Amino acid sequence: MTDDPDESVIDVTGLTKRFGNKTVVDHATLKVKRGEIVGFLGPNGSGKTTTIRMICGLLTPDEGSGTVLGFDVLTESLEIKNEVGYMTQKFSFYEDLSIAENLTFVARLYRLSPVSRYVDETLERLGLSSRRNQLAGTLSGGWKQRLALAACIMHQPKLLLLDEPTAGVDPKARREFWDEIHELAGEGLTVLVSTHYMDEAERCHRINYISYGKMIAEGTVTDVVRDSGLVTYLVHGPRLERVATELAGLPGVEQVAPFGNSLHVVGSDPKLLKRALAPLAKRPELSVEPGETSLEDVFIKFMADSTDNMAENGANNEIDA
16 A cells, blocks of 8 residues: 555445344445545444455455445455554453563564564553553553554554444543544544444544444535434423423424433434424423534444344344344
């Protein structure tokens, strides 16, 4: 690959993966440019992990084509693996080994030399030097996450694939993690990250939404919210739980959700939504005003409009999509 910032690091079309008679990923198309941080979002079981595994060479697509880092996804999976850092959902290091011992093991897997230099530089880069002798099993969630990231970037990959990397991590550790990701991207590393956190999605340059195997939206956060066609109003006042009950199910009202001392009321038909809210606006104790549609509102709409492909015909729910 060249250093052209407009060159696609991931350029795949029609990726499809089946397990038995179930299509877990259905003709997914994805493009990611060099240095981009792209969020990969969707409900549990939507095919995010399976797509990531096809991209990094761990699974061979049943259909589709394309390249990752210039290598063919169908025939050059080994070359892809050598240039990719993949951080899985589960902590997968030896808990009875120290941080440094785990990184030494990984360095030897990648045949890095001299091992000690790679380990020391990586420990310093991720702020792990002072804990190098601490057993991995005694680390908190945030430090385990940092160790996992250290192992992923030690061999200096060109593409980083992160599968829900901050699940169960406190807000401070999540923010520090994302600061590090942006720093790496600034140095030219390309990142594809799956997440369920809306604030993390908003820190990505672009997002892609997959719903039960099908890609249904992509673009900047602003693009995706705008193209959703949703309209949002805020209702303020007392006894909002009763108001929510009144609104639920009315024509034009697709979502009603409490946010602090207000209700988020969302719909895709502005006229019907206004008609549903009109009686509330006449009550002196309530106020109704236009609000800003959130990314969470959009994703809930996507989920409501989609069919769970794994629930049909008694699918095996143990398949990790």
